[in-house]
Amino acid sequence: MIGFYLFLVLEKFLMILPRRVRRAFFIGLGKLAYMFSKRYKKVVRDNLKFVYGENVNEAFIERTTKYSFKLLLLNFLHTMESRYYSIDEIAKKVTFENEEVLKKAQEQKRPIIIITSHYGAWELGGSMISAKLEPLMIVYKHMKNKYFEKYLLSSRAKWRMKYVERHGATRAMIKQLRSGGAIAILIDTNVNKKEAVSVDFLNHPTSQIKTTAYLARKFNAALIPVLIHTDDDENYVIKFSQEIIPPKTDDEEQDILVSTQMQTKWLSDEILKEPQPWFWLHRRFKQDYPDIYV
Helix, strand or coil: CCCHHHHHHHHHHHCCCCCHHHHHHHHHHHHHHHCHHHHHHHHHHHHHHHHHHHCHHHHHHCCCCHHHHHHHHHCCCCCCHHHCCHHHHCCCEEEEEHHHHHHHHCCCCCCCEECCCCCCHHHHHHHHHCCCCCCEEEEEEECCCHHHHHHHHHHHHHCCCCEEEECCHEEEEHHHCCCEEEEEEEECCCCCHHEEEEEEEEEEEEECHHHHHHHHHCCCEEEEEEEECCCCCCCCEEEEECCCHHHHHHHHHHHHHHHHHHHHHHHHHHHHCCCCCECCCCCCCCCCCHHHHC
16 A cells, blocks of 8 residues: 555656656666566567567567567556546547548447457557547456556546456446447457367467457447557557458357457457567467466
8 A cells, every 4th residue: 555655656756747758767667677577578588489480580579578568668658647638638649540440330320349459559549449439348357456456447537438347247248238339358368268269369279258259249249450559659540440240140159260260360460560569578378378488
């Protein structure tokens, strides 16, 4: 508890500083994390070698690892600033691309499932979609520290978001979609095999969440892929891809498998096209390939 209040004092001090100074501070923290966190540097290396092979370029590993730490700290910076800046102030550095994909589903009055990833400024991306285009329900994982959990949830309060804790979230998501609302789900998290199907992800058979496929089929929801991109870590573009339209036959199990594979193919293609912004610090493959992290 004391540590949390000390953090709030630090936050207030940082928010007094000019933004360029505050941003430099967080980037500096990312550099320190890169220098001293052997454990997570190894996670990035393990992931890259698993995806690209043992002979992956060392310069690529170093560049990607440094950016992974920077990305993590910048995401936290966005969370902090969202508590102090207005939506319009933050929106000045964010644009949307292909948002007509979302508008089409809205005009059809269909429920919407935004599928996305820990890619780029993902905190900012979800918040801006919810604030500017479509209110979202977000699933979150319960944190051990109740003070920081309250801090994170309160920082997102202005974005028209609803929050539901991961355990027992299915009922809330069903209610949201049944009412014609929208949910957003990160589809690149590590999952329990009992709740997953095996599909190809980054060229490896991997257990993948099937909830999005199941809910889209059940409620005729629009499956819309979204990622946020940047060239300078200052200005951002939220890009909507075309709606994923899976088959709907009498074989529900096969349809869900195909739908899930279509989603992971989209994400795999995006990551392989521009790999650096993906969250390589995450042990994504530990359920299926625990030996790669030994």
